[in-house]
Amino acid sequence: MLHTINQDMNSLLEVEQSLTKESEDLERSVNKLKREQYEPLHDQVNDIRVQNGLTKLPHIQQELEARMAQVLEDRRVKWQQEEGESSASPIPKRRMTGRSGRS
Structure with a gap:
């Protein structure tokens, strides 16, 4: 049984290393595409937009940061609503407290 557990742990370690390498390769690939294709085209x-009297488009990083900020704000609002609902939930806690006070 210990041998099987060790094999499973080794397998997990190999998968983790493989996924880490794949993640690093993908990150390098994305950075290369961004540097070699996206940024020149964005510029x-x-x-062209400035020549035609239009405003510049924001950089993708600004868009990502704005989107992440919106997602975090949505989560915060949802969390606050859930907290408000749980504090306004039915009264069993009060009844339990009342009963324990009577005992």
């Missing part, structure tokens, strides 16, 4: 589009 070209912004130059």
Whole structure:
């Protein structure tokens, strides 16, 4: 049984290492695409927009940060609503407290 557990742990370690390498490769690939394709095209589009009297488009990082901020705000609001609902939930806690006070 210990041998099987050790084999499973080794398998998990191999999978973890493989996924870490794949993640690093994907990150490098994304950074390369961003640097070599996205940024030059983004600059070209912004130059054309400025020439035509339009405002520049925000950089993708700004868009991502704005989206993450919105997601966090939505979670905060949802959490606060859940907290409010749980504190306004039915009265069993009060009854339990009342009963224990009577005992």
